[in-house]
Amino acid sequence: MLPVRLAKAAVKTVALRSGRINEIRIRTGRPLFVTMGNESVSCGVICRPDETAYVLDKLCGGSMYSHGDTIREGFVSAPGGIRAGICGRAVTRDGRIDAVTDVTSIMIRIPQRAPGAADSLFDLLGSRGFCDNALVYSLPGVGKTTLLRELICLLASGGSARRVAVVDTRFELGAGIEDEPLNADFLLGYPRGKGIEIATRTMAPQFIVCDEIASSDDARAVEEAASSGVRIIASIHAGTIDEARASPFASRLTDNGFFTVFAGLSRDGDGRYSAELTADP
Amino acid sequence: MTAVAAAGSAVLLASSLFLGYSTLRVKNAVIRNTRSLADLVRFIRSDITYFLTPLDGLFAAFADENLEKEGFSAVLRANGLAAALDSGTLVLSPGTEKIMREFAAAIGKGLRDGEINLCDCTVERLTAEEERLREELEKRRDVYRFVPPLGALFLILCLM
Numbered sequence: 001m002l003p004v005r006l007a008k009a010a011v012k013t014v015a016l017r018s019g020r021i022n023e024i025r026i027r028t029g030r031p032l033f034v035t036m037g038n039e040s041v042s043c044g045v046i047c048r049p050d051e052t053a054y055v056l057d058k059l060c061g062g063s064m065y066s067h068g069d070t071i072r073e074g075f076v077s078a079p080g081g082i083r084a085g086i087c088g089r090a091v092t093r094d095g096r097i098d099a100v101t102d103v104t105s106i107m108i109r110i111p112q113r114a115p116g117a118a119d120s121l122f123d124l125l126g127s128r129g130f131c132d133n134a135l136v137y138s139l140p141g142v143g144k145t146t147l148l149r150e151l152i153c154l155l156a157s158g159g160s161a162r163r164v165a166v167v168d169t170r171f172e173l174g175a176g177i178e179d180e181p182l183n184a185d186f187l188l189g190y191p192r193g194k195g196i197e198i199a200t201r202t203m204a205p206q207f208i209v210c211d212e213i214a215s216s217d218d219a220r221a222v223e224e225a226a227s228s229g230v231r232i233i234a235s236i237h238a239g240t241i242d243e244a245r246a247s248p249f250a251s252r253l254t255d256n257g258f259f260t261v262f263a264g265l266s267r268d269g270d271g272r273y274s275a276e277l278t279a280d281p
Numbered sequence: 282m283t284a285v286a287a288a289g290s291a292v293l294l295a296s297s298l299f300l301g302y303s304t305l306r307v308k309n310a311v312i313r314n315t316r317s318l319a320d321l322v323r324f325i326r327s328d329i330t331y332f333l334t335p336l337d338g339l340f341a342a343f344a345d346e347n348l349e350k351e352g353f354s355a356v357l358r359a360n361g362l363a364a365a366l367d368s369g370t371l372v373l374s375p376g377t378e379k380i381m382r383e384f385a386a387a388i389g390k391g392l393r394d395g396e397i398n399l400c401d402c403t404v405e406r407l408t409a410e411e412e413r414l415r416e417e418l419e420k421r422r423d424v425y426r427f428v429p430p431l432g433a434l435f436l437i438l439c440l441m
Contacts, residue, residue, distance in 0.1 A: 057390070062361070063335035068392040099392050 001058045001078070001108070003051045006032050009043040017041065023141070024108040028052045035141075038267055056103050059084050070170075070189075072097045081111035081175015111175040114143070117275070118150035121263045124277050130162065130206075132279070133226055133258055136235040137244040138265035144235040145172050145211055147265060147275065151233060152209050156182040165205035165230075167195035173211055193221035196232075200225040209233045219249045226258060240264065241278055290437045297433035304425045305418075307372055312414045315377045317347045319407040322384065326400030329393060336361065336389050362388065376410045 002010065002024070009032055014021060023035035028051075032043040059076045060067045067076045076084045088103035125132060136144050152173065156164040161183035167190060168174050174186045185203045187195040192210055196218075199208050208225055210218075213234050222232050238244035241262050245254040253259055262278040324343050328334050334342070340357045348354045348371070357365040362385040366378065373381070384403045388396065 060389070061335050061337065062389045063337075064390055065329055065393045065396045066333040066335045068333070071392070 001055060001082075002026075003054050006043070006045060006047065006051055006055075009045040010034055013041055013043045020112075021110060022112065023110065026052055026055055026106040026108070028104040052103060052106060055084075055106050055108075056086065059106070059108075068099075071100050074100075075170060077171035081172060082108060083111075083170055083172050083175075084108045109141075111149075111172065112143075112146050113176050114146050114150055116150070117143070118147050118154055120275055120277060121147070121261070122151060122154040124261060124279060128261070128279065130231065132261040133222075133232040133253075134234075134261040134263065135244060135250065135254070135259040136233070136263045136265065137238040137241065138235075139239050140237055142265045142267055144265060147263065148209055148211065148233065148235060149173055149175070149177060152184060153177055153180055153182065155207055155209075156184040162206045163204065164207045164209060165199035165203045167192055167199060167208060167210040169195065169211065173209065193217040196221040196225050200228050200230055205230055207231045207233060211235050212237065213247075213249050213253075216249055216252075219252055222253060223258065232259075238264075286441070293433045293437060294430060297429035301425050301427070301429040304429075305422070308414070308418045308421075308425070310372050311374050311377070312411055312418065313347055314351070314371045314373055315407055315411045315414060317345050318371075318373075318377065318381055319404050319411065320345055321348070322400050322403045322407065325388065326397055326404070329396050329400070333393065361385075374410065374414055376413070377407065380406045380410060 006026065010021070010024060013034055014036070017036060019036040021034045021036055025033040025035070025040070026047050027033075028047055028049050030047060032045050032047055033040050034043060035041075056076070057064070059078045059082070061078070064071070070076055071086065074085055074087060076086060078084065085105075085107040086100065086103050087105045088100050090097045091099040091101060121134065121136075125134060136147055138144050149172075152164055152166055155162050157180065164182070164184040166173050166184055166186045168186050168188050169190060169192045171188055174188065185199070185205070187199055190198065192213070193215070196208055196210060199205055208222075208230050210222075210232075211234070213219055213222060213236050222234060226232050236244055236247055236250050238247055241264055244250060244262065244264075247254075250259070257280065260280040264276040264278070266274060266276070321343055325336075325339055328339050328342075340361065343354070343357070345354065348357070352370040353365050353368070356368045356370060362381075366381055366385060380403060384399065387399055391399065
């Protein structure tokens with residue numbers, strides 16, 4: 001996916017420091033950066049415009065038009081669960097983004113599996129009879145999606161596998177678990193609110209898992225699904241539980257006691273992350 | 282000696298007929314291939330309009346008897362359009378080749394509306410090229426048919 005020159009620089013950087021790459025940041029005219037654990041490390045090479053274009057072309061599989069909708073939303077999903085955030089020059093019409101051209105920054109996030117990461121949350125939900133709606137919160141890049149992915153595996157597998165519908169707007173939640181024998185349905189690329197509505201109406205799930213409640217429509221759809229008896233597990237960008245409760249989109253849900261289990265994620269200096277669980281009575 | 286001359290004349294005449302026939306066949310193939318490539322671009326346009334299937338999926342799904350027979354489709358499916366054009370499996374006019382190379386270099390690099398415009402423009406150019414080739418063939422059909430045998434006859438007469 002990377003041009004040879006950038007790939008060599010990244011490999012060299014990783015070889016000098018032990019660890020795994022979580023993110024690769026390509027910015028035209030600026031140094032190549034990799035993120036390992038919590039640390040951003042410069043690889044010491046300046047990215048050329050043709051290299052940025054090459055990476056974008058590879059991410060799109062040579063068919064940029066098939067990623068038009070997500071490019072307008074600021075990301076591209078590539079095979080293998082790789083998601084790349086992109087930005088450049090937006091072409092707008094009537095206040096909405098019509099196209100993005102001259103892409104100058106690409107941030108490739110490499111999906112991680114973290115077996116065991118969701119065990120404590122799963123156990124807590126289980127101890128309460130799987131009757132709670134749960135909200136996972138953390139700052140961006142800490143591991144909400146990874147935790148949700150592992151939780152999907154725990155909920156939807158085993159002898160008493162629950163029916164799980166995964167509303168995977170950004171093609172991330174299902175990454176790396178395609179081959180798992182799960183009792184789960186994946187709604188890939190659906191707008192979150194619509195996906196939740198469709199899953200509730202047509203797939204009869206016990207749980208709906210979705211990433212990042214980010215609009216009042218999402219919050220409304222979550223509420224409607226829950227009123228149908230479906231349990232919701234979602235995530236939100238927030239540094240603390242108070243921030244999560246005060247979030248403009250989730251506050252309506254937290255204020256009325258909709259979410260009763262909260263999992264706050266944080267990373268230590270070595271990049272290992274821990275979950276702080278809070279359960280309302 | 283007369284028998285040898287007669288045999289030589291017959292060979293010369295047959296060769297000239299074959300040359301004319303082959304030329305006509307190649308010219309027809311060039312037109313047929315241009316039409317098939319225009320169909321390919323129309324197919325790409327239609328799919329992009331409604332389904333946004335990535336190019337490799339489009340190439341795998343496209344079926345054209347002529348391109349299949351010529352071996353172009355196999356390379357197209359395996360290595361993409363640019364490689365298929367490079368493979369030399371199709372006889373193309375310089376005009377068609379230029380249009381298709383420009384198309385191959387640009388397709389997949391833009392968003393939906395831009396790609397649809399690119400396809401429309403390419404189909405238009407290919408159609409015009411096909412029309413031009415057809416007219417040219419009509420004009421020269423008799424030349425291809427009669428000039429080689431007449432030339433052969435003239436040569437035979439000169440040698441006699």
